[in-house]
Structures are given as structure tokens and as C-alpha cells.
Amino acid sequence: xxxxxxxxxxxxxxxxxxxxxxxxxxxxxxxxxxxxxxxxxxxxxxxxxxxxxxxxxxxxxxxxxxxxxxxxxxxxxxxxxxxxxxxxxxxxxxxxxxxxxxxxxxxxxxxxxxxxxxxxxxxxxxxxxxxxxxxxxxxxxxxxxxxxxxxxxxxxxxxxxxxxxxxxxxxxxxxxxxxxxxxxxxxxxxxxxxxxxxxxxxxxxxxxxxxxxxxxxxxxxxxxxxxxxxxxxxxxxxxxxxxxxxxxxxxxxxxxxxxxxxxxxxxxxxxxxxxxxxxxxxxxxxxxxxxxxxxxxxxxxxxxxxxxxxxxxxxxxxxxxxxxxxxxxxxxxxxxxxxxxxxxxxxxxxxxxxxxxxxxxxxxxxxxxxxxxxxxxxxxxxxxxxxxxxxxxxxxxxxxxxx
Amino acid sequence: xxxxxxxxxxxxxxxxxxxxxxxxxxxxxxxxxxxxxxxxxxxxxxxxxxxxxxxxxxxxxxxxxxxxxxxxxxxxxxxxxxxxxxxxxxxxx
Numbered sequence: 001x002x003x004x005x006x007x008x009x010x011x012x013x014x015x016x017x018x019x020x021x022x023x024x025x026x027x028x029x030x031x032x033x034x035x036x037x038x039x040x041x042x043x044x045x046x047x048x049x050x051x052x053x054x055x056x057x058x059x060x061x062x063x064x065x066x067x068x069x070x071x072x073x074x075x076x077x078x079x080x081x082x083x084x085x086x087x088x089x090x091x092x093x094x095x096x097x098x099x100x101x102x103x104x105x106x107x108x109x110x111x112x113x114x115x116x117x118x119x120x121x122x123x124x125x126x127x128x129x130x131x132x133x134x135x136x137x138x139x140x141x142x143x144x145x146x147x148x149x150x151x152x153x154x155x156x157x158x159x160x161x162x163x164x165x166x167x168x169x170x171x172x173x174x175x176x177x178x179x180x181x182x183x184x185x186x187x188x189x190x191x192x193x194x195x196x197x198x199x200x201x202x203x204x205x206x207x208x209x210x211x212x213x214x215x216x217x218x219x220x221x222x223x224x225x226x227x228x229x230x231x232x233x234x235x236x237x238x239x240x241x242x243x244x245x246x247x248x249x250x251x252x253x254x255x256x257x258x259x260x261x262x263x264x265x266x267x268x269x270x271x272x273x274x275x276x277x278x279x280x281x282x283x284x285x286x287x288x289x290x291x292x293x294x295x296x297x298x299x300x301x302x303x304x305x306x307x308x309x310x311x312x313x314x315x316x317x318x319x320x321x322x323x324x325x326x327x328x329x330x331x332x333x334x335x336x337x338x339x340x341x342x343x344x345x346x347x348x349x350x351x352x353x354x355x356x357x358x359x360x361x362x363x364x365x366x367x368x369x370x371x372x373x374x375x376x377x378x379x380x381x382x383x384x385x386x387x388x389x390x391x392x393x394x395x396x397x398x399x400x401x402x403x
Numbered sequence: 404x405x406x407x408x409x410x411x412x413x414x415x416x417x418x419x420x421x422x423x424x425x426x427x428x429x430x431x432x433x434x435x436x437x438x439x440x441x442x443x444x445x446x447x448x449x450x451x452x453x454x455x456x457x458x459x460x461x462x463x464x465x466x467x468x469x470x471x472x473x474x475x476x477x478x479x480x481x482x483x484x485x486x487x488x489x490x491x492x493x494x495x496x
Contacts, residue, residue, distance in 0.1 A: 022448075023444075023445045023446060023447050023448060026445050026448075026471075026474060027444040027445055029474070030474050030475065030476045031476060033476070035473065035474065035475060036471070036473070036474040037472065037473055037474075038470060038471075038472060039448075039470060039471035039472075039474060040450065040470040040471070041448060041449045041450055042450075048471075
């Protein structure tokens, strides 16, 4: 490898020597300190190689022995460099393109919003722009976590916001709060869950609950400002569409209502059960997929009696709307076995608690703090253990009702 | 006289032959690689035969597809299918 690199770096010349005194020529060349490589005699003369630096030193030996030297081929970096140096325009173009691509790849070229249903993408993008997230800015200088946090604070309907950079694309991922559908309460803040109100702060509108009050899901917490117009001219979607100058809608209620909310989940784990699980053994098969037809090259069938199959498709990168029709597929066969599990009461209880906790965590909005946790054992059945996990959180209850 | 003295001293001090003598050192690896050190000049060469002049006479390598892989002033590397090796010229005294 290093020898090859050295050869390439210094450059090699392949030449053909013709004459009657080739042996004498070789002796003279070696006496002159020139190193020859791959010297071989053929019908046309003698072929040999030497480094570019030594080529001029052949002249003395050639003149002494009346040998004619013809260059057959040139190989190596000095010749490549000389060829490129003659094409300065092309070289400059490549450097310019590489520079432009390098610079452009450091910028934010597109911003997209995903996961939003009720939140307007344009609104999210406008807010992101005020925080510095806009196109043609240096992407490494952006504090994406800070922007995500600020956006989440600005958009109360978003349960979670994440900002991710993929090359030159920035994706704002939104997970919206699930809002209760109450058409007549549009514009009002209603309770997302049942709970006990701990604190209430009204920015705009009229509070309908007080601290310490128990509220149920969907109950109105803060109502919007009443319309100044008489009730007869109140705006409905139809009248708004008919009227060319609709009256201004009353501004929506704004504020926070935080309170204690309880979540619970139950899980039941039997003390003895038959379970199918992976044994750890696996086998891989390779095949070719052409359209809907699959031809397996290796391991066409699962070598195990009971197995789970995973098919992974490897296709060449698509170009615009064209895809290479042939794909390479890999099938992983994972052996399954039936295991009879016997658990002690403590083990079953622990597993049930773990399962119930996982279930209850799914119901809670991420980043909501858990205030209290209780684990209750409900079991009176000798064959199974039932456990209930109850979590108490302190979170924002108020959300806008879906019209 | 000097050569004789050199040989005697070399024998007494147990020096290797390539250090004491003037003859060539030939290393053959398998049938395809030959390294010749301490040669004087190339007398003749072709794909079938390579003849070198040494202090001990001419060394002749016979074979097929012989090529001089590297030529240095005191060292020569030959590659090809070697079939024979012979010395010609001077006799050992």
C-alpha cells in the first residue's frame, strides 16, 4: 500500500529502450545511480520503469551505448497535477462548487412543521423566525433546544415541541394537546382533564372556577370576553360567510389554570403462564426483489420451526420520482420458543407494577411533573396479581375547546 | 596474498562467507524470487536467461518470463519462473 502510494507520489515513466548494447546500457544506468524497475526484454526491445526524477539521467547512458529511449506511458501524481494545471478553468470551477456547497450545507435552507393539526404552520414559522430560526442563517449558531422551549411556552396548545436539524433542513415537530370537542365553547378555555384547581391566572376573559374547586373534563374554566354586538348579530359561520363586513369576533379567553390531576392504570400478571419469546438464535437470508416478485438467494425458508421474520429492503437512492426497480432484501429469521414461566408472588407483583406504570406514563403529557405516586395491590385471586398505579400530577388544565 | 590472509583471518574469527569473500550472495525464495547481491555487471539478459558477471565467474539463471524487478548498483532482484542456476567461467581453486 505504502509502496504504491510512494510510486504514485513520485511518478513513474514506462519506457522502451532499443539498441544493440542493452546490457551495457543497464550497467551504465546502474553505475549512474539510477534505479530501474520491472525491466524485461521483449521482441521490440527492453521495457523498464523509473521515477520521473531519474529520467533525465538516462541521457548519459543512452548516448554512450547508442540506445534509443521512447516513453511508453506516464503514471503518477506529477502528471495528473500537470494535466489539471493546464485546465485552470475546470479546477477553479470545482473549487468554487466545493466552496459553495460547503457554505450552503452550513446554512438552514428549509424549515418545515410536522405533527400539527390545529396549530397553523405559518404561525409556528413566524414565531420561529422571531426567535432567529429562519432560512439562510448559519445552522450551527442556532440554539435549537432553546427555540423549542420558547416555542412551547408561546404555544399553549402544544404539548411538546422538538426542533431537529437534518442537514440543511430544520424540522419543527409538534405534539398537540388533545382538546375536548365542544362546539359551543369555542374561544373558551376548558379543562382537559378532571382535577382540582390549584391556581388560576386570567389574562383575558372571565374565570368560571375558583381555586380548590373540582372540575371535570370539558368544564369551562375561563370564558371569552362577551361580544359588544347585540345577540341578534352574533357571528355564526354561515352569517360570517354571507356578510361582506363581519363584525369583529370577541377575543378568545387567555390564561392559565393549573391543578392536581390523577391518572391510574391497572395490570394483571398471572403466576404461571406460557409465553412465546425469542430464543436468541437467528439466521439471515438475502434475496432480490423485482417489483412484487422476490427471489431468495440464500436461506429461502426459515431454518427454525417457529420464527419471526423481519424483512429489510435495501434500495438504491431514488432520483427525483424514479426508483431503481431491483431491490436487495435481507430477511432476518429470529427463532421463537414457548417458555413456561412460573413466578413468585413478589415477581408477579413487581412485573404488574412495572406494566401498570408504563401504561399510566403513556397517558401523561411528557415533562409534566409527578407530585405523588401510589401503588395499590388489588389481588385477591390466587392465580394472578393485580396492581394499580396511581399518579398525581400538577399541570396546566386549560385548553381551548375544539369548535 | 591479501585474499589468502583475509580468508585465513575470516576462518579463525568465524566470519560468515559473504563478509569475508568477494563472491556474490544469492538468495532464492521459492522458485519465483531471486536476490543477487555483490554482482559486478549484467552480461546478457532475456526472458529465458539472465547472465551476471561476479567475482566468482558468470552466474547464469535460466527459466521462463524472467524480469529484472529492481536494478541497483550492488543488488539485483529477479522475478520469474526459475528452472536452473549455473556458474560459468572461472574454476574454484
